[in-house]
Amino acid sequence: MKTWHCWFAVWAIIECGNPVHAATDNGVVVERIAGQWHLDARHADLPRLLDMVAERTGSKLHYSWLPAPEVTATCVAVDAAGLLKCLFGNSVNMAVRELPLATGKTAAASEIWIMGSTLGAANQAATSQCQSSVSAAAAEAPAKELAIATWLQQARSKNTGERLQAVSELARLNASSDDAAIRTALQNAMADSDSRVKLQAIGGIASRDGEEAVMQPLAQILRNGNAELRLMALDYIETDQTLLQMAARDADQAVRDLASLKLEQLAQPDR
Template identity: 35%
Template sequence: MEVSQASVFALSLVFASLMLLVAADAIAKTGDVSNALQTSQPASIQITLSKQADTAIRLESRAAPLGQILKAIASKTGAQIHYSVLPEAPVTATCVGANVGQVMDCLVAKQVGLVAHKPTQDKPAEFWLLGSSVGSCQAVTVAPIAATEQQPTPEAQAEMDRMVQEQSDQLLKQTESKDPSERSSAIGNLGSVGVKDDPNVDAAIRDALGDEDANVRSQAIASIVQRGGDDVNDQISRALKDKAAIVRIAAVSAITDDVALLNQAVNDSDQSVREIAKSMLENLQN
């Protein structure tokens, strides 16, 4: 049986099309595998100290929350790091420096306003991340991991809501502890995981601004800012009048764009409060 040239050509086109489809499917599956591997990579933070002058501190983080990285730096170096809110995206970064200040510059200074105090004989290095720039931070070192979000089933969502409510209720009970460190921890956690729009949570956090312990009051203003609301600036103004400098530092660090509040803080009796306010005013003017 004879086969025409036209038939052979048509069959060739069909075969070529099938090969292209197979190749495209293989490429797509390869991409899916790559994304799956990327999203499944665990977060990690590694800080190495050495005796080499130029590389005394080396930080390597992969897909880790910025808050955890800052806590690791503070734990490893003894530095004091203050902030009210942080970018939520996971951070992947490699930073090497002769001191903790250089590592902090590498990690956040390009994207977040940073005020630093060098260490002295009786005081470690101290850093403040300024609230006016954190909210809009698009950090070079911040690398959100691409992932396809799957919507939970109604049953799964209900279970998650129940667990969040249960955790929130436990934290509310903890705010009544006689131990100020437990109250401080509870207030701080309510800011991040407390049930949204729960009046009991908001009331507990605002009541904590009147706590007898300065650390609790400091956590309270940070949590108030984190949860937001119409009266945030009023609460910051209240905290700026606190007798404890640590509370006023937390308050001024949380200001975003209220020039009147910053001008109030510029005249504070504490040097750190004044420097933070001055730096934030300069950031707003640039």
């Protein structure tokens, strides 16, 4: 359980009221009504949508990659973190730190890290473009063995998106399945040429065996990976103070900030 995550309730309806601080842009509306943020997007460009959320709420967003170029959603939340939770679903992890209230502002703002290592398992709307190789029979088959066989085969695909989806599914299954074939596939995927696939595999092994089982590849990423990959790797480092302290001295500001946040949480007595 990542105790440093900070979640807020969201509702998928728009309440009646007079809109204030409204912003519209290419099918996106972000407005504040009666103390809550309302977002309505129809086939909106996802990077631009996130820019608007950050701009309107006064928040800072950090993310390494996104699962889809566009999104359709209707969300209501008390802050930016709640809107993002609504957009990406329960499978995506975030770290949230509150920012000081800016002069003239009445709504609190946050600095938010969206963990790219978990976006591969985001909601179906965000990953549907990667599902072409999974037959309808396999998707609907009740037999767990058939589903596992499908993902094991797709994990060897030459298509990066298909491998990402397959490894994400295998990582989820590994948490509850003691299957040697799944574990072998995840171990192989830790050497994948795509950083997103690699981090999903690391997470899948860590979910069953703990972060100690993947300390070596995580340490290698922190030393040699690019800034985006280093930020993603931090998602799986919860208790290793040596690696967190190394990341707290990173050349990238976002990596340093997230590592410092985790070290602060570790230092709390109730941890």
